[in-house]
């Protein structure tokens with residue numbers, strides 16, 4: 073895939089929460105899944121093992137920071153982490169808060185729906201601010 077055909081090279085991919093030199097964090101607008109985030113590498117690279125170890129660590133630390141922020145703000149029953157990239161081979165991690173009554177639980181969100189979506193309306197502005205603050209702390213701590 074050429075980068076001009078890649079949606080994650082063309083566009084942020086969602087509502088921007090945080091951007092560093094290496095990656096960005098976006099909130100995805102997905103019905104029934106408020107707080108669904110992605111950590112997206114800024115460059116067009118397909119696999120974690122294409123990156124040097126310190127960049128792999130930085131990406132995963134961002135994934136953990138987003139997970140912790142989602143748990144603190146939304147108290148989901150479970151967090152799902154996934155890196156697939158079969159459709160868009162541009163490295164990105166899905167960080168998905170899950171509830172036992174959500175549309176697909178206990179199956180992955182890409183499975184056939186098990187029930188109608190439950191309307192959850194967390195304060196997304198507050199969530200984004202909380203996530204950005206954790207990512208800022210992460211960046212501050214890792215820059216010596």
Ligand SMILES: [Zn+2]
Pocket residue numbers: 075078079080081082115116117161162
């Ligand atoms: Zn790309």
